[in-house]
Every structure is written in structure tokens, then in C-alpha cells.
Amino acid sequence: YLGFPAGLSGGDLARRGLAQARRLGAEILSPIEVVGIRRQDPYRVVTLGDGSEISCQAVVVATGVSYRQLEIPNAARLAGAGIYYGAATTEAVLYRDLDVAVVGGGNSAGQAAVYLSRFARSVKVLIRGPDLTATMSQYLIEQMAALPNVEVRPMVQVVGVDGEQQLERATLETIPDGDRQEMEMAALFVFIGQTPRTDWLEAAVLRDKAGFVLSGREVLDGGKPPPGWGTDREPFLLEASVPGVFVAGDVRYRSVKRIASAVGEGSMAVQFVHQYLATI
Known part of the structure; x- marks a missing residue:
């Protein structure tokens, strides 16, 4: 990975990223599992494994993949x-x-x-x-x-x-x-392929047959936004088939499957979140 000439394990990089996120004020809920998401305008409601729910106006899905x-x-x-x-x-x-x-x-x-x-x-x-x-x-x-x-x-x-x-x-x-x-x-x-961690999304957003989340123009149906889109604009580049739900990294359909690309998509998704919030 760039900046580490001797290499860096995925675990070490994740631990450093977690420490940085906490230093910048992010609240980390762990260990806990997300089991569902639904649209309840103007909110997106995330359901957790213990039955509790979190209401928010934007969600970034970066759940990655599991190796087959x-x-x-x-x-x-x-x-x-x-x-x-x-x-x-x-x-x-x-x-x-x-x-x-x-x-x-x-x-x-x-x-x-x-x-x-x-x-x-x-x-x-x-x-x-x-x-x-x-x-x-x-x-x-x-x-x-x-x-x-x-x-x-x-x-x-x-x-x-x-x-x-x-x-x-x-x-x-x-x-x-x-x-x-x-x-x-x-x-x-x-190394026999990967399965996206998207079972919890079920029918909430459009996915391909393998379960990868569609985003941007990939969610358009005949050049038009998907049914129930509810706004006259097209989806942002990393926005899924529900306004305000964004996707980044390996879980995204046709992503590059490289750590540098995933980090870059995460940064891009944050910018699109700001653009989305400015429209509501």
C-alpha cells in the first residue's frame, strides 16, 4: 500500500484507520451487526442485530466481501x-x-x-x-x-x-x-472468488446476481431512475437505487477490488453525501 515500502497487513491498516476515525470523533459501535435498512423519508433507518434502530439521512455501505x-x-x-x-x-x-x-x-x-x-x-x-x-x-x-x-x-x-x-x-x-x-x-x-456481504440489504437496493450493489448510472432503467426514486435528479456516481444510500469499496458492482481504490471510493462517497444533504 502507498507509503509503506515494506508492506502492511490488512489488520494493521484497519487498526490504524479505526484509531484515526476515533480521533476525528467517529462513534464506533462494536461488536454489533447490521441486519436491515429501510427507507422512511426523510430518513434511512438502519436495523441492528439487537433489534435497535438508527435513523439517519445518509448511509455509506462499505461492508466488503467474504472469500468463498x-x-x-x-x-x-x-x-x-x-x-x-x-x-x-x-x-x-x-x-x-x-x-x-x-x-x-x-x-x-x-x-x-x-x-x-x-x-x-x-x-x-x-x-x-x-x-x-x-x-x-x-x-x-x-x-x-x-x-x-x-x-x-x-x-x-x-x-x-x-x-x-x-x-x-x-x-x-x-x-x-x-x-x-x-x-x-x-x-x-x-483464492476462489469473493461473495459480497450484502445479504442484510435484501431487496432494499438493487444488486446484481452475485449480490454486488449497483450504483450511479448502473441503477438506471432505460435511462430513467429506478421505480420509487422520488426525485428528478439522476443518482450520484456512488449512490445506490435509494437516494441517500451510497456504496464504496469491494461491495460495489464492478469495483476494482484493490485497497487503494476502496479508500478512494470512501473519500468520494463522503463528498457525495455532502452533495446529497445539500439537496434535502
């Missing part, structure tokens, strides 16, 4: 004990001189493989497709090809994992013939 998890036997039991989702930087040092694998063919998987290669004895990148050209940036493909301890295994999927207290091995199935083989490994880093 392996739905195979023993995966849940070994999560955090050799199986990791969307993480590599903090755990990599634990697997120095050991054999590990990465599941996934996107840029996140490639970045994890390159980083893990500094510590692990070997890194196997397991992908379902024939190659990485359709899913990964060329610079990452070239970086991995230049690393002697990184190997890409195409046309395979993980169908089982096993181990007593820690992951010890995984069962791989070749595609499409279904042949199976066991692979010894100390850790499995999984």
Missing part, C-alpha cells in the same frame, strides 16, 4: 490450521522450507504464490483451467514462470483435505477424467 470457501470434507475443521482464505502475507513465515499450495487462477492467487515462494520450499498453483492467460495478468504469469520453486498444475480441483491437528495432505481430481491423487502439503491458500 472450499465446500469439501474437513475443510471447515482445518480452516486456520493449514487452510487459509484470501491470506498469505501473515502466514507465509510459518511455512518456511515446507511445501504449500495455492488454489485459484486470479491475480490474488498469483500474488500469493510469488510471496510464498520467498519462504516455502515449493508452491503448487492449482487451477481448474488449461492455463492462466484468461484469468491472470501477464506480469504475474511471467514472475511465477521465473521462480524455480513455483509450479502451475492445470486442470485439477481439490476434492478433499486431511490431517489430525493441522493440514497434512489434499486430494486432487483431474479434469475431466476424474482421476484422483494425494498431495502432501503443509498449507493450502485458497
